[in-house]
Amino acid sequence: VVLGYTSIMKIISNEATAINYWTFIILGAAVLFKLWQGLFYRKISKLINSVALKASAQDSFIDCISTTVVIITSIIEYVSKGSIKVDGIAGIVLAVFIVIMGIKMVLETANPLIGITPDNELVKHIVDEITSYKGVLGVHDIICHSYGPTKIFMTIHVEVDSKVDVMESHVLIDKIEREVGLKHHVLLTIHMDPLVTDSPKLNKLKEQVTTLLKEI
Secondary structure (H helix, E strand, O other), X not given: OHHHHHHHHHHHHOOOOOOOHHHHHHHHHHHHHHHHHHHHHHHHHHHHOOHHHHHHXXXXXXXXXXXXHHHHHHHHHHHOOOOOOOHHHHHHHHHHHHHHHHHHHHHHHHHHHHOEOOOHHHHHXXXXXXXXXXXXXXXXEEEEEEOOOOXXXXXXXXXXXXXXXXXXXXXXXXXXXXXXXXXXXXXXXEEEEEEOOOOHHHHHHHHHHHHHHHHO
């Protein structure tokens, strides 16, 4: 907004830009530094999968583009000895460009901050690992939200045999929470559901419901 305003005022006042050799040296150094900074941020963002650093990298690259435009307009005004004034127009174009890129950046980085569905493969791996434990009969009611690579919250209902001592099942659930959570960097909360597996009436009802669900 400030860049757009000052550019408009520069066009209205027809003000000449003060340019000398130091202008090009300082601007050139700024472009090189910002380019290095952007590449550095992008590399680290990929290493740690950081949305914030990815946005910082984009910001540095935008600075490179805007400063390069300033260099080009400065060269034009320097060569023409101030008779061609393009700095104000270039500033307005840059202001619009920065606003568009800023909106794009917000859209790209907002979703992980408010929570997104995590990778399906990760959820599948976690479910497969939980069901591989001896004593686990099945799982249901999985709820999972990802707030970036280091903040994944997951709740799941794990089914166990009702005939097994409740303390033994509780120890098993605690073990699964700790081991699976640490392995996959997930804040895992498990609700234990004891199942009656030897009731003919319940088994018949389960079979009927399963058949109906398959038809639907």
